[in-house]
Amino acid sequence: MGFTRNTFASAALGAVMAVGAASIGATPAKAVDWIMASGYPESNFHTQNIMEFIEDVKESTSINIELSPNDTLIKLDAIKTALQRGQIPIGEIRLGVYGNEDPMYILAGLPFIAATYSEAWMLKDIQKGYFDEIFAEQGLKILYYTPWPGQGFYTKFPVTSVEDFSGKKLRIYSTATQQMGEMLGFDATILPFAEIPQAFSTGLIEALFTSPQTGIDIQAWDNTSDFTYAGAIFSKNAVVVGQSYFDALSPEDQAGLLAAAEAAELRGWEMSAATTAAQIKTLQENGMTTATAPAPVIEKMKEIGGAMMETWRKDASPEAQAVLDRYLALQ
Known part of the structure; x- marks a missing residue:
């Protein structure tokens, strides 16, 4: 890792x-x-x-x-x-x-x-x-x-392309991941961790973007069938x-x-x-199909990350931008 x-x-x-x-x-x-x-x-x-x-x-x-x-x-x-x-x-x-x-x-x-x-x-x-x-x-x-x-997508279908996400109702956990989800084509909603099971049961959400750990914590296999690992965040x-x-x-x-x-x-x-x-193995043991995100999805997420960074700069103070510049200079 x-x-x-x-x-x-x-x-x-x-x-x-x-x-x-x-x-x-x-x-x-x-x-x-x-x-x-x-x-x-x-x-x-x-x-x-x-x-x-x-x-x-x-x-x-x-x-x-x-x-x-x-x-x-x-x-x-x-x-x-x-x-x-x-x-x-x-x-x-x-x-x-x-x-x-x-x-x-x-x-x-x-x-x-x-x-x-x-x-x-x-x-x-x-x-x-x-x-x-x-x-x-x-x-x-x-x-x-x-x-x-690293993060991944919990869905009720195999992920083969970005088009698979279109119109699907996604739970995410921050304004940044909400923006990412929307740019991927999801209908993204921020919800607290504790509200995830009820949101699935009422149809408010039908997919997640989160870590393997969170998926285990909420027993994601009760509401989704596939986990597609992207890393990314x-x-x-x-x-x-x-x-x-x-x-x-x-x-x-x-x-x-x-x-x-x-x-x-x-x-x-x-x-x-x-x-x-170990946690991906736990997802598998509970009946989930796991895979690594296909290249077109990864490339789209990288493109989105670059666009989000420029948007982030517009809202950030000069001091915050200096932190990002220092980080990028050391890459």
């Missing part, structure tokens, strides 16, 4: 050293109890990574985090607002949901802009300073980022803490939390990269 521990050995070494330093320097402190909201079930690798992160935090700090996954505390799309209001200390968000706030949120969601894990990692690093600033203005701090696996989630909650921690706990987050970021990217083949 283009993302291995060897590829990012320096990042791994930094994470290990940071964890070790935090552990050595940590001193007993008053226990801090936090609740955390996330939007996905425990079977999801994002949630599994969060649970490991929580264990690392517990071992190296005085912070105890109680996780409420799968929208059980707060719906996924409302978690960022709850964090800004101080209702919860920490939560997981999906960056692509917030394209109406700033175009930077959807840059990684443009098809074939960052089409491999290595490219997505580089884009993440270049975006980091920009995101740090806008989240700081909202009283928030991003602890780490984790990418979704490695959108990201982020684990975010309220700045006031972070500032209230002791210096030792702050260091331990950041060290655990650094380790979780690297682990999450590795988990994402490792999961695609």
Whole structure:
């Protein structure tokens, strides 16, 4: 998948050293109890990574985090607002949901802009300073980022050409993927993850563009028969803490939390990269036909990605455009 521990050995070494330093320097402190909201079930690798992160935090700090996954505390799309209001200390968000706030949120969601894990990692690093600033203005701090696996089409028919998409009702998850879907010929609708099964049952949607992980989470085989993998997009989630909650921690706990987050970021990217083949196999075991998108579909998506990038520039600030230019210069 283009993302291995060897590829990012320096990042791994930094994470290990940071964890070790935090552990050595940590001193007993008053226990801090936090609740955390996330939007996905425990079977999801994002949630599994969060649970490991929580264990690392517990071992190296005085912070105890109680996780409420799968929208059980707060719906996924409302978690960022709850964090800004101080209702919860920490939560997981999906960056692509917030394209109406700033175009930077959807840059990684443009098809074939960052089409491999290595490219997505580089884009993440270049975006980091920009995101740090806008989240700081909202009283928030991003602890780490984790990418979704590459994306594909869940349909009730084999995909042989772009014409197969014409007029079909597609669920997507962001303004960027909505635009892509419409340019491919779909009737594209943004819907929250939790509403997908009901939308199928009522006929609101008849296809999805999303990751193998999401397809398993919602048992896509109940409503579709074919999965056509395109790669194309490695959108990201982020684990975010309220700045006031972070500032209230002791210096030792702050260091331990950041060290655990650094380790979780690297682990999450590795988990994402490792999961695609296994999850496609799971789709097959549940009766779905899987295939790689045919060349005409890939070429059309690349063409759409280039057009969307130019549209993105028109809405982006000079500072945001500078982030994209720096990324493209390193390609």
